[in-house]
Amino acid sequence: MALRAGDHSRVAMNGLKEKVLTLDTMNPCVRRVEYAVRGPIVLRALELEQELRQGVKKPFTEVVRANIGDAQAMGQKPITFLRQVLALCVHPDLLNSPDFPEDARRRAERILQACGGHSLGAYSVSSGIQLIREDAARYIERRDGGIPADPNNIFLSTGASDAIVTVLKLLVAGEGPTRTGVLIPIPQYPLYSAALAELDAVQVDYYLDEERAWALDVAELRRALCQARGHCCPRALCIINPGNPTGQVQARECIEAVIRFAFEERLFLMADEVYQDNVYAEGSRFHSFKKVLMEMGPPYATQQELASFHSVSKGYMGECGFRGGYVEVVNMDPAVQQQMQKLMSVRLCPPVPGQALLHTVVSPPTPSDPSFAQFQAERQAVLAELAAKAKLTEQVFNEAPGIRCNPVQGAMYAFPRVQLPPRAVQHAQELGLAPDMFFCMRLLEETGICVVPGSGFGQREGTYHFRMTILPPMEKLRPLLETLSQFHAKFTREYS
Amino acid sequence: MALRAGDHSRVAMNGLKEKVLTLDTMNPCVRRVEYAVRGPIVLRALELEQELRQGVKKPFTEVVRANIGDAQAMGQKPITFLRQVLALCVHPDLLNSPDFPEDARRRAERILQACGGHSLGAYSVSSGIQLIREDAARYIERRDGGIPADPNNIFLSTGASDAIVTVLKLLVAGEGPTRTGVLIPIPQYPLYSAALAELDAVQVDYYLDEERAWALDVAELRRALCQARGHCCPRALCIINPGNPTGQVQARECIEAVIRFAFEERLFLMADEVYQDNVYAEGSRFHSFKKVLMEMGPPYATQQELASFHSVSKGYMGECGFRGGYVEVVNMDPAVQQQMQKLMSVRLCPPVPGQALLHTVVSPPTPSDPSFAQFQAERQAVLAELAAKAKLTEQVFNEAPGIRCNPVQGAMYAFPRVQLPPRAVQHAQELGLAPDMFFCMRLLEETGICVVPGSGFGQREGTYHFRMTILPPMEKLRPLLETLSQFHAKFTREYS
Structure with a gap:
């Protein structure tokens, strides 16, 4: 029930006034907002990272945040030309430095x-x-x-x-x-x-x-x-x-x-x-x-x-x-x-x-610009690697029984469908969790892999998915996909 | 009246459907929003700048945008340490450059x-x-x-x-x-x-x-x-x-x-x-x-x-x-x-x-840091100049008959009260303008000085003000204040 401001009688037994702004009195529209990409699973991932830093023993050595399309957090290097231009804009004293190509300075x-x-x-x-x-x-x-x-x-x-x-x-x-x-x-x-x-x-x-x-x-x-x-x-x-x-x-x-x-x-x-x-x-x-x-x-x-x-x-x-x-x-x-x-x-x-x-x-460098060749090479390398990762992701998931992944034609994510055993679904519901949230939370706790449950994006009733970025570097992506597939197999056995 | 979507009969005589999104159908709360600091007077200032660039003859050679607290637009130089650190963050290749002080690199x-x-x-x-x-x-x-x-x-x-x-x-x-x-x-x-x-x-x-x-x-x-x-x-x-x-x-x-x-x-x-x-x-x-x-x-x-x-x-x-x-x-x-x-x-x-x-x-440089002396000197210079400008502004305005300015104890603005002759008030009302908007618009057209009418901030009924930043460089601020005072005197004579 909303409180009337200035209601002086509203003093609790402990002598504390109730707060002006509480869950009951705040904007109800804001309360209804949900944002899974940075939701409870990500908060737990942050905690796990902290525990790892504090030396707490875990079945993994690193949390992989595959929950969000954040290329540079995953190790992608910035495009040189972009950062050169920006550094010059930030600190124009550098405009006379010979360390920068002429087109970046211009x-x-x-x-x-x-x-x-x-x-x-x-x-x-x-x-x-x-x-x-x-x-x-x-x-x-x-x-x-x-x-x-x-x-x-x-x-x-x-x-x-x-x-x-x-x-x-x-x-x-x-x-x-x-x-x-x-x-x-x-x-x-x-x-x-x-x-x-x-x-x-x-x-x-x-x-x-x-x-x-x-x-x-x-x-x-x-x-x-x-x-x-x-x-x-x-x-x-x-x-x-x-x-x-x-x-x-x-x-x-x-x-x-x-x-x-x-x-x-x-x-x-x-x-x-x-x-x-x-x-x-x-x-x-x-x-x-x-x-x-x-x-x-x-x-x-x-x-x-x-x-x-x-x-x-x-x-x-x-x-x-x-x-x-x-x-x-x-x-x-x-x-x-x-x-x-x-x-x-x-x-x-x-x-x-x-x-x-x-x-x-x-307005990227054009062929006559000194930065063109490097810019083009860096750009192509990023896009080619993403294409290879898209293919690999689809392939590894589709080799796993109980996982089915549509082709990743574009963007930066796979959204595979996972079969969850009825006992796992039931168990999740007893815990008050969406079944795919339960799956993703268990995945995070046991492997350090952070992905977002399909329920955060919406899905047809009775189907379960997760979203995973394809951004981790190639050498990490393959083991990650395999760990994930194996975890799903183990999870399925456990609840069958 | 709001339209019903899918109302196919809503086709105007010229064969055009009405737009989905019109002043009548858009968010009424957004329509009610007003933001004077970037309102009509600033749009007119932008137009005048363009006209000056195109060589149109004006009674001034430059528009002075004293409407907004935008120090660097008024020529204030960025603090060196801030920009050095940022350039290094933007383009970490520079971290090995001897051109940057050691504390900025750290x-x-x-x-x-x-x-x-x-x-x-x-x-x-x-x-x-x-x-x-x-x-x-x-x-x-x-x-x-x-x-x-x-x-x-x-x-x-x-x-x-x-x-x-x-x-x-x-x-x-x-x-x-x-x-x-x-x-x-x-x-x-x-x-x-x-x-x-x-x-x-x-x-x-x-x-x-x-x-x-x-x-x-x-x-x-x-x-x-x-x-x-x-x-x-x-x-x-x-x-x-x-x-x-x-x-x-x-x-x-x-x-x-x-x-x-x-x-x-x-x-x-x-x-x-x-x-x-x-x-x-x-x-x-x-x-x-x-x-x-x-x-x-x-x-x-x-x-x-x-x-x-x-x-x-x-x-x-x-x-x-x-x-x-x-x-x-x-x-x-x-x-x-x-x-x-x-x-x-x-x-x-x-x-x-x-x-x-x-x-x-x-977390600014501390006395033992190599950047400290310069940082401190730049910081003090900016603040000392602002203090001098605050004083000057108050002083010049209070010397002008019909303008009264409270001390500028802090922040970056003066908000002087101006007396406007009843005939000017009446004339503005006939034009459908707030009297201080009319005054500021005339000021802009005749002197190139852009300030914001008090009505954009709220003021007691029957009083008139404008907001002006004290940010223009000293050598521009004094003539600006004098021009403004003289314009007010002339405006008062014109409508008396």
């Missing part, structure tokens, strides 16, 4: 020229530095075969998460049966469920088809939409492509069908495309929603509202800590776009070092 | 050691890097004469704004007359009004006393609280000390009285202390709410809930672009604190470069 000067007071320490305009938005527009145009992009439709952000939440915020309205509903895939990246809970909007689930490599089916979108109407007012459709946690890469025809559906049903499209550089499977190719939309021509190209998100955290860069990203909006009502600008201005600006880093990504 | 190694994968590019834990939170706790202890600080109560953030909004988010609950009310000063920094509008909480205004140098009076707090009860449920009290935009520094007795009031009335205290290093006036001293609270002893020290905010954007650092900051919570319900941790984890982590920069601030 680039840093260009970025600083575009900063207030020629310093990363000044605020930028709220939508991000003009130069960087312009070059992001050129980058999108190159990606999309020349389809124009307008820098005024690009807003830089604090990672992609920030921009996704901002757009969701704009969309939330209504109460009861007119409350905004947002269609999200199941399994999903839990930022979406968390943000919708916080904003008190209605999460409308559509299921990806595990039997068809996590394909998106418009009939299923329609089912979800029809069931939601009446309870809420569905106004937006989120797509994650390449998929997180599911790793599928959408075919072009599928994207067209989704756009047609969104247009007919009047849904604002949100395309989470942060893994656009992470496509590995033969025959798979990334198609941006923007490009497909534009190539479909009117009325889609001229009317369908779309927001597409990108980030410096993934791709070949893996610069998660810098929190750089952007959103491009297409066909957005100009008055709403102004409101979005205003909303962003309250938080002043995205981190300027992340903006500078983004500039090196949207 | 420091960078220490920070990198605490980062995932020893890289700024990895995510940190959501509450921020453990090492940095520990050293922030030591920093707070030194500031507060040894009163203990617990790193587990410190959460790093994306600037102070992020942490302020997070705490407000926790506090928001209820509907109608039980809706959370939050007491904020008038004049206020408009982050507060903007966040409360966005969160659909009730803004409860208490007025600072301009006649007594913007002092905070508990009788006025009580008036505001009593009037608010019945309409809403007041649950938090925000204090900005040193004041923004008002520049006052609170006396210790005043802080004690505020704490007693908050305790009696069961209000969660939010102390915005981002200007704690910016105290200039003789006789003024910064007292942290935490220190005063602890020195008051039980029941205050053991029960009163408090959140105190700090940032790397202000002080002597002025590193706004890095978006670094933290909040320390005191006496917060541990279960709520866990919820706060969870909420922060959805956004993954604060920008790691900003965290690293914060480390150099909370």
